[in-house]
Amino acid sequence: MKLSPQDIKRQEFKKSLRGFDKEEVQAFLEKLADDIDELLKENESLKKELETVNENLAEYRKLQKNIQDTLAKAQESSSRSIESAKKQANLIIQEAELKAGQILEKAREGANDVRNAVIQLREEKLAIISKLKAVINSQAHLLEMKVENALKEDEPAKTIEKSSKIKIDVDDIADKL
Numbered sequence: 001m002k003l004s005p006q007d008i009k010r011q012e013f014k015k016s017l018r019g020f021d022k023e024e025v026q027a028f029l030e031k032l033a034d035d036i037d038e039l040l041k042e043n044e045s046l047k048k049e050l051e052t053v054n055e056n057l058a059e060y061r062k063l064q065k066n067i068q069d070t071l072a073k074a075q076e077s078s079s080r081s082i083e084s085a086k087k088q089a090n091l092i093i094q095e096a097e098l099k100a101g102q103i104l105e106k107a108r109e110g111a112n113d114v115r116n117a118v119i120q121l122r123e124e125k126l127a128i129i130s131k132l133k134a135v136i137n138s139q140a141h142l143l144e145m146k147v148e149n150a151l152k153e154d155e156p157a158k159t160i161e162k163s164s165k166i167k168i169d170v171d172d173i174a175d176k177l
Contacts, residue, residue: 005037133171
């Protein structure tokens with residue numbers, strides 16, 4: 001059974017002949033009751049404080065759990081983002097390599113086309129020069145024949161002299177082209 005300060009104050013004792021001094025016992029009981037009353041108030045205050053601390057502790061634990069969950073989610077999200085960025089970077093690199101390969105292939109094809117065009121132009125040049133040489137030779141031959149005919153009609157003695165002076169260098173003309 002718990003005693004309250006009021007129980008202590010109301011407590012009465014049997015009287016005996018040789019008992020304790022009633023006033024001293026009463027004063028002691030009063031003092032004891034006041035101390036117990038003070039201890040009970042302090043105990044109640046400590047219980048309330050403990051309850052508040054326990055409530056705060058529960059809130060802090062919830063907050064800690066939320067922070068840990070958030071941190072775990074952030075780490076997971078960060079890992080996924082990094083992995084996604086790596087995949088995207090690899091795709092960009094592959095795409096760039098593919099485009100570079102296509103550009104190189106087009107450049108090679110273009111170079112081959114230019115090379116083939118140069119070869120074809122050289123062949124055409126040689127064919128044209130050949131034709132020009134033939135035309136120049138035939139024209140030179142015709143010119144020589146006309147000059148000879150003209151000289152035979154005018155002066156037979158000068159023919160030998162003049163025909164030896166007319167010399168056309170077909171190769172020189174073709175080289176100048």
